[in-house]
Amino acid sequence: MGNRRQSREFAMQALFDMDMSRDSSDERFSLFCQNFDPPEKAKPFLIKLYKGVVAHKADIDSMIDRFSSNWKIERISCVDRNVMRIAVYEMLHCDDIPAKVSINEAIDIGKRYGTDESGAFINGILDSIRKMIDQKNC
Template sequence: MGTRRLSREQALQALFYMDMHRDPGEDPVGSFCNSFTEENPAEPFFHRLVCGVQENRETIDTVIEQFSSNWKLSRMSCVDRNVLRIAAFELLFCADIPPKVSINEAIDVGKRFGTEESGAFINGILDSLRIAIEENQVSCVPKATGQSS
């Protein structure tokens, strides 16, 4: 498994934990990273994803709800919701990652950790978002936030 895939899977796990606990503690990301005893080559991209999602969560959640017909974020499974947040962050804030890569990775991670329907659900929302970005209906935000690798 590549380090970026590992980073995405670990980011999903960390965001899932924070989403499920109202008060995940003072430094949930640090606690998550400290649970690994070996050096983690996925850590820089992991931090980029988790911090980027946290810092831009309101924007990301608004965009996801805009493209998820009849689905409020609160009704989505926690896995699907956080896979979508990671991929939407990549699509909106990470110009260095091709959109199709972000979408394919999200589908694969969703299939691995979600339900049988997760892949199709995630694909539908993210592909609609990708098309809207390409047609300049949604603007990508070139921010320095979350960009360090």
């Protein structure tokens, strides 16, 4: 497994912890890292993803909410919600990562940690967000 995949998986788990504890403090994130001990090579991108999602969470959630027909953001499973948050953050703020890579990674992680429906659900929402971002950038 590549370093970025590991970073994304640990970021999803840290964001899951943030959602469950309702605590996005640096102390909580440090405690998460102490308990789960992500590999050193994965930490820089993990930190970037976690802090980036936390900083832009309201905007990211608004985009997900807009394209998740009949699903309020708080009703989406915690795994799916956080996998999508990471992918949307990457599409908006990581110019070195193609949107399709972010989406494919999200689908794979969603399938691994989510439900049987997670992959298709995540793909549908993220592809709609990608199209909107592409239109804005034209």
